[in-house]
Amino acid sequence: MTGTAHVPASGNTVSRAAHARLRLAAWWEANARDLPWRFGRATPWGVLVSEVMSQQTQMSRVVPYWTAWMDRWPDAAALAAAPKSDVITMWGRLGYPRRALRLQECARVVATECGDELPRTYDALIALPGVGDYTASAVMSFAYGERIAVVDTNIRRVLSRVFLGEESRGGAANAAERALADEVLPADASRSVVWNQSVMELGALVCTAKNPLCAHCPVAGDCMFLAAGRPGLGERRTRPRQRFQGTDRQVRGIVLDALRKAPGVSGEGASVLERATVESLWKDRDQLDRCVASLDEDGLIEIAPDGSLRLPQ
Numbered sequence: 001m002t003g004t005a006h007v008p009a010s011g012n013t014v015s016r017a018a019h020a021r022l023r024l025a026a027w028w029e030a031n032a033r034d035l036p037w038r039f040g041r042a043t044p045w046g047v048l049v050s051e052v053m054s055q056q057t058q059m060s061r062v063v064p065y066w067t068a069w070m071d072r073w074p075d076a077a078a079l080a081a082a083p084k085s086d087v088i089t090m091w092g093r094l095g096y097p098r099r100a101l102r103l104q105e106c107a108r109v110v111a112t113e114c115g116d117e118l119p120r121t122y123d124a125l126i127a128l129p130g131v132g133d134y135t136a137s138a139v140m141s142f143a144y145g146e147r148i149a150v151v152d153t154n155i156r157r158v159l160s161r162v163f164l165g166e167e168s169r170g171g172a173a174n175a176a177e178r179a180l181a182d183e184v185l186p187a188d189a190s191r192s193v194v195w196n197q198s199v200m201e202l203g204a205l206v207c208t209a210k211n212p213l214c215a216h217c218p219v220a221g222d223c224m225f226l227a228a229g230r231p232g233l234g235e236r237r238t239r240p241r242q243r244f245q246g247t248d249r250q251v252r253g254i255v256l257d258a259l260r261k262a263p264g265v266s267g268e269g270a271s272v273l274e275r276a277t278v279e280s281l282w283k284d285r286d287q288l289d290r291c292v293a294s295l296d297e298d299g300l301i302e303i304a305p306d307g308s309l310r311l312p313q
């Protein structure tokens, strides 16, 4: 418990933001997770890799993958030159493996068109393959220390609760949410970086979607949502929990996992799954074939004329 009094939120948004900033900065100082890409220890490219990996995967799960990845491919040029099969294999169980190929496309552009230096402007970053508003903003803030509002699911949820007293809506961030993020962003660049990081961290560790730990929250005294009795807690979660068992996503994962573990063909180094082995992976043949076809369409596997599969080179 932080000792924060649970008084009803009051005052205008900017003054409450200034109060919350002080408390959050102190909380961040004491509670920030020591992730290897934080605190200036990673290159801008390393920060971008961490953001791409964390988009649909918890940061704590990302750490071993990021560490092995950066050891093997420390910069964009190294990743650009890697065989696709290695890139897909190293992505492991991070999920949504198309992200791995998009990251390699991004690396190729950075290596060949940007002199192996990640661009330093938002406009140039967002023009890269696979880089959207969130990733470009996060790199500008976390890698380059620029003043820019970062808007992700966690930040939207925290800002909406603290300053509007309600749950954030699903779907993409709307103009009002962006305006709020801009309004409460500290004017000073270095403070804005800590603000972005600490609000995001609070959303990951304390102000979670289903079970916010308000009794342990450093901004409880500034929070309109708490003051209002947490109306509709969790009702408008940004993304409903998805069933995984039996989905095409699961089947695609099983096929890719089997390919990663398959023995290589001598002289080629490519892992191959014979058709009979593929058919043994999943009972529902229609679903299996659909998933194999979609992996092929996504460029994640290659199908030989005899029906065997391998990772692309």
Ligand code: SF4
Residues within 6 Å of the ligand: 158, 161, 162, 206, 207, 208, 212, 213, 214, 215, 217, 218, 219, 220, 221, 223, 225, 226
């Ligand atoms: S944890 Fe509770 S008090 Fe803190 S910001 Fe979230 S809803 Fe408000």
